[in-house]
């Protein structure tokens with residue numbers, strides 16, 4: 812890769828306000844072996860830097876490690892620990908397993924949508940929350956269950972959603 816291409820890539824990150832993360836990524840890739848032997852580890856560290864793995868990061872990793880982009884993309888797609896969408900500071904998991912669904916988890920999802928304007932898989936504009944629906948988390952006796960960050964909230968009513976979210980900033 813020539814100097815001009817490197818500068819073009821740097822500009823892409825800088826125009827997105829990611830100059831600091833870009834420098835960290837370059838430092839990381841400078842120490843990475845070429846080839847895919849430690850690809851998962853590198854992607855994991857890159858995700859820690861950016862919070863997720865957008866296409867531009869995957870492209871840069873592929874170039875620098877001299878791996879086809881398709882290989883990087885397939886690894887990122889295969890492992891659930893990798894995310895290609897921006898993650899919020901907190902993940903909200905609303906259980907939509909049978910017990911929780913029967914007890915109103917859809918109302919909770921609707922209320923979260925009203926409050927934050929996000930559907931499952933999306934992140935709020937202020938980057939505070941990423942919403943996910945999830946299968947039974949094994950706490951059916953507490954249905955409906957909502958997990959925010961590391962906190963498990965049971966018997967949640969949709970009217971409580973606003974107050975619940977306000978506890979996280």
Ligand code: FES
Nearest residue numbers: 906908911947950
């Ligand atoms: S169905 Fe929600 S915890 Fe089991």
